[in-house]
Amino acid sequence: MPNPDNSTPPIPSSVLILGSGVFGLSTALSLSTHPSFTHSTITLVDRSAFPAPDSASIDTSRIIRADYADPAYSALAAKASKHWRGEWGADGRYDEVGLCLVADSGKAEYVKKSLQNVQGLVKSGARQAGQGRAGKDSVQVLDTREEIERVMNTGGGSGESGYVNWASGWADAEAAMRYCRRKVEELGRVNFRKAEAKSLLYSGNKVIGVELVDGGRILADLTVVATGAWSGKLVDLRGIASATGQVLAYLDITQEEQDRLGKIPVLLNMSTGIFVIPPRDRVLKVARHAYGYSNPTRVPHPEKHSESMVVSLPRTKVDEPDQWIPREGELACRKALREMIPSLGDRPFSYTRICWYTDTPTGDWLITHHPCYEGLFLATGGSGHGFKFLPVIGDKIVDCILGKTPEEFRDKWSWPEKGKEDGVWTDDGSRGGKKGSVLDEEMRKGSRL
Numbered sequence: 017m018p019n020p021d022n023s024t025p026p027i028p029s030s031v032l033i034l035g036s037g038v039f040g041l042s043t044a045l046s047l048s049t050h051p052s053f054t055h056s057t058i059t060l061v062d063r064s065a066f067p068a069p070d071s072a073s074i075d076t077s078r079i080i081r082a083d084y085a086d087p088a089y090s091a092l093a094a095k096a097s098k099h100w101r102g103e104w105g106a107d108g109r110y111d112e113v114g115l116c117l118v119a120d121s122g123k124a125e126y127v128k129k130s131l132q133n134v135q136g137l138v139k140s141g142a143r144q145a146g147q148g149r150a151g152k153d154s155v156q157v158l159d160t161r162e163e164i165e166r167v168m169n170t171g172g173g174s175g176e177s178g179y180v181n182w183a184s185g186w187a188d189a190e191a192a193m194r195y196c197r198r199k200v201e202e203l204g205r206v207n208f209r210k211a212e213a214k215s216l217l218y219s220g221n222k223v224i225g226v227e228l229v230d231g232g233r234i235l236a237d238l239t240v241v242a243t244g245a246w247s248g249k250l251v252d253l254r255g256i257a258s259a260t261g262q263v264l265a266y267l268d269i270t271q272e273e274q275d276r277l278g279k280i281p282v283l284l285n286m287s288t289g290i291f292v293i294p295p296r297d298r299v300l301k302v303a304r305h306a307y308g309y310s311n312p313t314r315v316p317h318p319e320k321h322s323e324s325m326v327v328s329l330p331r332t333k334v335d336e337p338d339q340w341i342p343r344e345g346e347l348a349c350r351k352a353l354r355e356m357i358p359s360l361g362d363r364p365f366s367y368t369r370i371c372w373y374t375d376t377p378t379g380d381w382l383i384t385h386h387p388c389y390e391g392l393f394l395a396t397g398g399s400g401h402g403f404k405f406l407p408v409i410g411d412k413i414v415d416c417i418l419g420k421t422p423e424e425f426r427d428k429w430s431w432p433e434k435g436k437e438d439g440v441w442t443d444d445g446s447r448g449g450k451k452g453s454v455l456d457e458e459m460r461k462g463s464r465l
Contacts, residue, residue, distance in 0.1 A: 042410030118175025260308030289448020306449030
């Protein structure tokens, strides 16, 4: 029978990791240095050459914050932040410009809880305390819109109240992933293969590896599915996790604008989900952390090959090179830009992208042995907030593989009860937009202003 969490499973002689995103690559790094896996062979398979152009983790920027309403994630993010201030953030990979976390009137519960957790971390010494950037207190409460606009210093702002945490910031996502990949390669323990998984291989109630689209097979004692928003194609996750598409838009700016805006805080409105990250190399990004779009797709059932099922799966620029975000998403980004940085409000977007999350109902990750199949481990369900944990999440995943799931995450990361099968929408208090949008329906309404 499969090993339940927090038992002591046998050490596999071979480990196969599917997916080279944050969860997959960090797991490969941690396995490579963990003494329990000294004699285990490690293979990592991804369908794309690294870095995958449509991976959620390959982008200009990701927010780095310990600003969570949930104290467990807040504490773990604070540990990750120490690494971002060190080697992981060196050479420009991390910029601690601060995070201005705000909300509209009557919708500030997430922000209030985040503030309490961050203030608790400061008091305990777990988070950078005392004086932050430019002699400012590391956490400053902002009670009015005027105070928010004063902190942003862009001529605009967002939200009615919130706070700024000067000990948060943003990371160059692609550069950080390249750094992680180099660390894995230098250890020389992982065999990287470019191939696309077609289906898992089963022997009774045990997964013994993967069948590839080209007809090949890779066998392993333990298979780790870390395929992000594509996970629902390999494992039946209906009602447990589902892919949702999020809108990102980029615009070119002048050198004078870069100099003026390059060190503003990240601005994130938890009521709308809209955020702006300071520009680099004269490109500014505005995006929305929302319920997103589903993309219902019929695929073969991963366990019952004579059947099929409908799940939401990504549809990216790899599939459609000319893809542009739906009109609804562009309008939301445009409205926010006019509000947050009025001087750029009418600047045309030069590039847009749909970024695909692997959402769970609560926003908790799925890091666990499969309850029915021995030899199968899930490391997915990032729910749009996994990247900031890149320096530490691999160690936690390996702990879970070994049956040593951290107590504070044991229930959060375990295999949950199955919910409705008509799609998953994350309700963790951090999402904006509307629930239930379908990509094709929105695209039919128009995709360019």
